[in-house]
Amino acid sequence: MYRRRDTRRDMLVAEITAELRRYCVDAQHVGHAFAGQHGLGATDLQALIAVMDAELTGEPITPGRLGEQLDLSSGSVTALIDRLERAGHIRRDRDTTDRRKVLLHYAERGAAVAMDFFRPLGERTDAVMAGFGDDELEVVYRFITAMGGSLREHRDEVRAARVEPAPRRRTD
Structure with missing residues (x-):
């Protein structure tokens, strides 16, 4: 009988695959805990992350781009933004170069709430990264960037292939 020998x-x-899966699940638990403590839904949390990521890149997100990222209709995005703005998590600002354009930013209160919650995780992350040299971090960065790109490609394919369910037929 042939027995496959696993290589290193x-x-x-x-x-690595198992650790990535566990990391995703654990990150979701942490995110849900934050959302639960602050009366946010899963989509609210995704929106806050999108706003934060856009600000970190120096290119604030527009409501339209947020809707595309979250796969939401314009009406749903408006309701989402209204809800997050009322709760003090985000603010709307007009673009200084094109006053017709609205940009979304983290509001000071929302940023403070997130900072308080996630500071211990940030400190743990910093401690872990301190154990790696620059060359190792370069490899980790290249790996995680490639894995993220692969996951987003798959997400986009799944979205594109999504088919509306057929109406249920009555069986009586």
């Missing part, structure tokens, strides 16, 4: 690489790939 095979075992590493399996362990």
Whole structure:
């Protein structure tokens, strides 16, 4: 009987895949805990992350781009933004170069609430990264960037292939 011998690489790939899966699940739990403590839904949290990521890149997000990222209709995005703005998590600002354009930013109160909640995680993350040299971090960065790109490609394919369910037929 032929028995496949796992190579070190095979075992590493399996362990890395399992760790990524566990990391995603644990990150979701942390995100849900934050959302629950602040009366936010899953989509609210996704929106806040999108606003934060856009600000970190120096290109604030527009409501239209937010809707595209979250796969929401314009009406749903408006309701979402209204809700997050009322709660003090985000603010709307007019673009200084094109007053017709609205940009979304983290509001000071929302940023303070997020900072308080996520500061311990940030400190843990910093401590973990301190254990790696610059060359190692370059490899980790290249890996995680490629994995993120792969996941987003798959997400986009799944979205594009999504088919509306057929209406249920009565069986009586």
